[in-house]
Each structure stands twice: as structure tokens, then as C-alpha cells.
Amino acid sequence: MKSESVHPGRHETTAPAPQFTQLLSATRRGARLARLLAVEQLVAWGRPRHGGRTEDAALVVAELAANAVLHGRLEGRGFRLGLAVLPAGGLRIEVTDPRGERLPVRSRDGYGLVVVEALAAEWGVRPFPPSGKTVWAEIDAGPVG
Template identity: 50%
Template sequence: MKAEITLPTAEFTQRFSATRRGARLARHLALHQLDAWGIPYGSNLSDSTAVIVAELAANAVTHGRVPGRDFELRLTFAPTVLRIEVSDARGESEPLLGPPATEEFETGRGLLLVDALATKWGTAARVVGKTVWAELAVPL
């Protein structure tokens, strides 16, 4: 019989209003939770998480907003990976990677940041809406 070692996993889940204020609060609470888990403010992992949560939450309230519906932030922290998930109520709007066709636009580059910072990222359909997720490697 082979012994199996299980490593602890921590999870944080919170719903927010689909507003700019809700997106800002999601970023603040994500960093507060990371600090409580021992990932200090200002560390590379904390700073990368701040950018990713900010971008995914902004997309949720800008492009995934359905009036009267919230968006959800979920953080899953395991010894080797931090998974960030932002779920919204609009399923038909898949996020696109890349800037707009012309350089004159100041928006549309958020997922390029997510792609640059995350180890991997993607989307998943839900019964109502979609989840955009990103994973970051946790330094040992």
C-alpha cells in the first residue's frame, strides 16, 4: 500500500456588484486574502495577482455585466499554484486576446497582460455565464 500525501489548499470566494466599485473591491480583497495566506503585499505574486484580478474583474463588469447580476471572484491557493477565477453572468461573450485592429484605441489590451503574467489561462462555460481563469506559479 502506497501512502498518499495531500497538501493543504485554501480557497476564497466572494460575489461583488457588477460595477467599477465592485471590481476595485475585488482587487483589494484578493490582495488582503493573499497577505492573510502569507503572500505579502508588494511581492511578485501579489503584484501579478493584482493586475490579473483587476483586468478580469474589469472585463466582467464591462463586457460580462447583466443588469441585476453580480460577478464572482474565487482564489484557490495550493502549495505550487494560485488559481484566480472571475465568473460573470454573460456566457455568449468570449474574451478575445489581442489589441483592437488600430492603435488609436486605449482599451482591449487587458488579456495581453493576463497572458504575459499567468502560467496559463482560459475560459470555462457555466450554467449561467462563463468563468475566465488564470493560474500563477507559487515560488517555493
């Protein structure tokens, strides 16, 4: 049996951090939609539509989604976009695709990860069992407005 302690007169009002997740088709249209949805979600969370961190986030989403479509695509499978507001007000962006064996690498042929490295405070990749991967990036809060 689980026991809980009750503290009269003390109320916890910590709301969960805002999150957004959407499955998208692994097509160029799906990658474009990921960027558009990310901007709309940030605006819904109170961020300005233009400038600053909203544009940084849109660029990071565009690059990670394009990589998922180009390098992480499997026939009949899509990719997942995830956004979460971090406790300090920053943003975590996650793009999950089904190709866990194809890890992101910096290439002389493209500039996608160079853009991600320039705009994100941190980024990385983690397995997404049973066979996929999630590439994530965190964008600092920056000034609002």
C-alpha cells in the same frame, strides 16, 4: 452501503487547499474591491503585500474583474471572484460572470488579456451553467517573501 477501510495507526492529514470566493457588484467599485480583497486574502495566506506574485495576482484580478464588469454584465447580476492555492503553491484566479455568450477576445482597443497572458502561466474560459462563464488564470508560485 458504503464501506470504508480503516488502517490503524495511519492518519491522513492532508488539509484542503485554501480557497476564497466572493460575490461582487458588476460595477467599477466592485472590480476595484475584487483587486483589494485578493491582495488581502493573499496576505492572510502568508504572501507579502508588495512585490512579486502578489502584485501579479492583483493585476490579473483587476483585468478579469474589469472585463466582467465591462463585457459580462447583466442588469441586477454581479460577478464572482474565486481564489485557490494550487498544490505546487501557485494561485488559481477565477472570475465568473453571467454572460456566457460573450467570450474574452484579444482586442487592439485594450490590453487586459495581454496583461493576463504575460503574467499567467495558463489562462482560459469555461462555461458556467446555466448561462455564464468563468475566466480563469493560474499564476506560478514564485519565491515567497
